[in-house]
Amino acid sequence: MSRVWEVPVHDSTRVRDARTAVREACGQAGLGPERTAAGELVATELATNLLRHAGGGTLVVNLVTPPSGTGTSVRLFTLDHGPGIADVTAALRDGCTTAESSLGAGLGSCLRNADAFQLYGAPGRGTVATARIDPERARGDRASEGPAAGGIVVSLDRAETSGDAWECVRHEGLVTLLLADGLGHGPKAGHASGAAVTELRRAAQSPPQEIVRRLHTALRPTRGAAIAVAQVDTVKGELGFAGVGNIGARLRTSDGxxxxxxxxxxxxxxxxxxxxxxxAPWHRDSLLVLHSDGLPSRWTPPEDPRLLAHDPSVLAAAVLRDAGSPARPPRDDTSVAVLAQDPRP
Ligand SMILES: [Mn+2]
Structure with missing residues (x-):
């Protein structure tokens, strides 16, 4: 199960809704007052930027596992189809102001208050911003070497609960990514995908096909789910993949x-x-995208080398945004999870 907050931001009254959503998420994650205040500040800046620079967009908030592997973090995304930021480095520099307003100062504040913050803008295609608020101030972003994972989950009709879920577990040299799509949508679907995440945390030392088998037993009391498990053996430099049911999976290698x-x-x-x-061999430039069937099946994998160099969370959010449009809202709970070697060339 994934708890989802999705706030369309198209006028200034929605900035408060964005802040409220993030405060609620911080409460559910068990964050203290200082981290919650930081989250609210970031939400305010990002929502304000949507209005000022993109003509509106969407704030999505998910609860995720922090790089430390313990506790719960709050992950914020803003997605828009606006003009895009041409010069992200300049935009992130404090005091850099555009003709209209203080874009730079706001983003600098995001950079300082979030435990991880990334921005990807492509002129004409819009901007994706993502910020993570951890239970404790992060000391370095990476838990360990090897691939990093990120994902985004949304729900049908902006419901509180999504039947989709993803999780990444590190166990010695193994990095295991799960994407689960509980049958149907809503809380009962969420119960199934939640059971999959719980069992993955116990089973992550097993090979992928064994994990899927264990998930089958764990999910018997539920209505069931489509599941994909991808596991990178960082010592062997090899990816193992096993999936049952309709989960999309695309792997990027040097051949495409x-x-x-x-x-x-x-x-x-x-x-x-x-x-x-x-x-499949897992190289420095390998990249894996898993997605539930809520994503239109004819989505195009990202090719922009600047996007591919971003954090997996940015990649997942960009894939989700670019697969849909305001005229074609998703017809199911939808999730995208990305595993990428870091640092990438
Ligand atoms: Mn589905």
């Missing part, structure tokens, strides 16, 4: 993008006799 195919079935209900394991 390839699809990793899941096996038909429903984890927790109808389990295939044999779950194939797909192996």
């Amino acid at each position: 993008w390839t699809s990793l195919v899941s096996h038909p079935g429903i984890v927790g209900a109808y389990f295939p006799a044999h779950v194939p394991l797909r192996r």
Whole structure:
């Protein structure tokens, strides 16, 4: 289950709604007053920027596991289809002001108050901003070497609960990414994907096809889910992938993008006799995108090298934004999770 806050920001009254959403999220994450105040400040700046520079957009708030692996962090995203920021470095420098207002000062404040903050703007395509507020001030962003994961979850009709969930678990040299799409949508679907996340935390030392099998047992009391598990062995430099049900998976290698195919079935209900394991080499420039079927199937994988160099959370949010449009809202709970080697070339 994923708790989702999604606030459309199209006039100034919505800036307060954005702040309220982040305060609620910080409360659910158990953050203290200082981190909550930081989160509210970042929400205010990002929502204000949507109005001033993009003609409006959307704030999405998710609860995520921090790089330390313990506790809960709050992840904010703003997505827009505005003109995009041409010079992000200049925009992030404090005191840099545009003709209209103080874009730079606001973003500098985000940079200082968030534990991680990234901005990606492409002229004509809009901007993605993301900030993470951790329970404690981060001391370095990375838990360890190897690939980093990030994702975004939204829900059908902006419901509080999404039936989709993702999680990444590190266990010694293994980095395991799960994406789960509970059957249908809403709280019961969320119960299934939540059970998958809980079991992954216990099973992350197992190979992917074994994890999927364990998830099948764990999900029997639920209505079931589509599941994909991707695991990078950082010692061998190898990716293992196993999926059951309709989860999209695309892997970027030096030759371009390839699809990793899941096996038909429903984890927790109808389990295939044999779950194939797909192996692929994992390089410095490897990148994996997992997504639920809420994402239109004809989405195009990102090619902009500037985008590919960003944090996986930015990539996931950009994929989600670019697959849809205000005229075509998602018809299901939707999630995108990205695993990327860091640092990338
Ligand atoms: Mn679905």
